[in-house]
Amino acid sequence: MALEAEEKTRVRRGTIVPMRGNEAVAYAVKLSRARVVAAYPITPQTIIVEKIDELISKGEMDAEMIHVESEHSALAATYGAAVGGVRAFTATSSHGLMYMYEVLWWVAGSRVPVVMAVVTRAIGAPWNIHVEHSDILSTRDTGWLVAMAENNQEALDLTVMMFRVTEDPRVYLPGIVGLDGFILSHTVEPVEVPDQELVDEFLPPRRQPYTIESGAPIAMGNIIPDEAFEEHRMDMHESMREARRVIEEAGREYGKLTGRDYSGLVECYKCSDADYLFVGIGSWMGDAKIAVDALREKGLRFGALRLRWIRPFPWDELREYGLEKKAVIVLDRSISFGYAGPVFLEVSSALEAKPSMVGVLAGVGGVDVNYEDIVKIAEHVVSLVEEKGRVYVPALWYHLGEFYPMKPGPLPTRKTPRHVNKLLEELWSKKS
């Protein structure tokens, strides 16, 4: 009896295998027992579907692959399968995601759980296959849950978790797991692949609000009166908020089973006692953590707050860790042209621009940013804050070691101290 009880509470691990981020996602899809995968190739997503096809061909995975002729069809076919009552998966990047865009909305509005991986990549023109977050952040308003992995292990774990969270009746919305193109997708890291029985225990059989099939004449998606439409949207919003709790529960349970706890919508690295905070998404937050240690050695108390989830938005956590800081530096890998980076805009609204805030744009289109760059960014911001007191700079480009402040556009001027604007003007005129 004692042994049995011990067996039940013991953290069960899996097998550690070196693999690329894309393969980690493929194994997660296999472990989650997805039955239909529809996808169209695009760099850097391709390895995911190649690997899944390989697993199916070897008889290791019981699923059907639909070799569709476009991403629009990829998501539509995935959706068709999900509506038909099976777990379904697709993956894409960049232009592929843009081509899917209307289907994203349709899937979310249908309240049918579907899981997709987005391997982040720049959007053309001109062509660029490297990392950027314009693609994944464009899904922000579609009604999909959006999570972003920092490493290959998390790419696997979040994919398994996403199936459970999206299929929870309190949520019933589709979900995206993001992983950075090449930095994760094509880079080998040791990944612990959980045992099948562990995943089976974590992930209950598929649940969904309805299926389309004979014998049950349900119509999905027909025209609805405006008032009912608005209520439908209110309900989606409520479910997205409810998803917070479901994520916390699922993350905690996953932690009990694997030893890797995902109960937090954010990951906080030394941010409790920090004076300054980095905030951002994705793989470079790993470099930010190294930068935090380097800066602390220099006597600057930094911390790093990584948003693991973008939707639902970790509003409470941001305020808890961010409001009282001297300055918050938001790292953005994409830009809303003429204003600031999308993550900055989200974070800034949550923090009501109370602390000093600087939105740093860097690493766009795969330009390499390492921890030394992040240290340099930190030191620059610290000097700005020390010199000027409170600052609010929505868009400060960091490009190849140089800073390029953006001419102030539609800033929340009421809250922006005049001297900051003046400083920006000075810097701008110097640059041009």
Next chain:
Amino acid sequence: MAFNIKALPKKNYIMPGNAACPGCPENIGLKFVSMALGEKATLVVPAGCTSVIQGLWPRQGTSMPVLNIVFAAAASAASGLSRALRIRGKDDIVVVWAGDGGTADIGLQALSGAAERGEDFIYICVDNEAYMNTGIQRSSLTPHGAWTTTTHRGNPGRKKPLPQIVAAHRVPYVATASIGYPWDFISKLKKAASIKGFKYIHLHAPCPVGWRFDPGLTVKIAQLAVETGAWILYEHENGKLKLNPPSNKLVDPSKRKPLEEYIKLQGRFRHLTDRDLEELKKEIEENWREITAILRAQGDL
């Protein structure tokens, strides 16, 4: 495929009082689909008239399961749905019910993909020869010379030969049909349902609103289209072409009614010049030439 009319389901799957216009051919066609396939039909409907005909939530004018889907995605959504139902051991007959725009224009890529992959469902193109749901704009299946709200001086183009394009994918079954010939249409639906793989039926569906004719004449106009040879009833089964009655006897042009009988009842052709009419006749003649050439090559003529 022979069938006993008494054995067809008596149940009404298309509700009276739904949101269709008076004389709507889609309503007529849907009724035949449900008569032919009964409880097993599971519809996938992209944007188009049938998105509206179903009626306004929470009421529903059809008692078949319906998956509505974005315009370009009917064939791909049906691919996923049919795969999932088969995986779950269900024997549903997944049927795409799409208009000419959703098939020949915006949905053509997905249709071609599904046909090439051999997905197991029936794709029905309900061809009313323009974008009727958005208010009678030209599609690539609008015939030459026809007035639409985007071709005020008559359509300069020609109707895309879509059934032939689908047949060129070498799918097991392609057929044309008309809402004026229920027996023929129901037989073809039943045959399609008995075949595994991708099946395509192109259903001619005269629209009183868009073609500008009296709503009481829908069926008559559909029949005139066939009797004048403007619309040809045939089927392509495993690569073999066969004309169906009454089109089979119309290989002989003298057996066809004059095209004018079909044209003169429709306001969309009111402005037609003699030259336009000649062009239209030439187009129809070419269709027949192609068909007879194939029949001859098969040794059937």
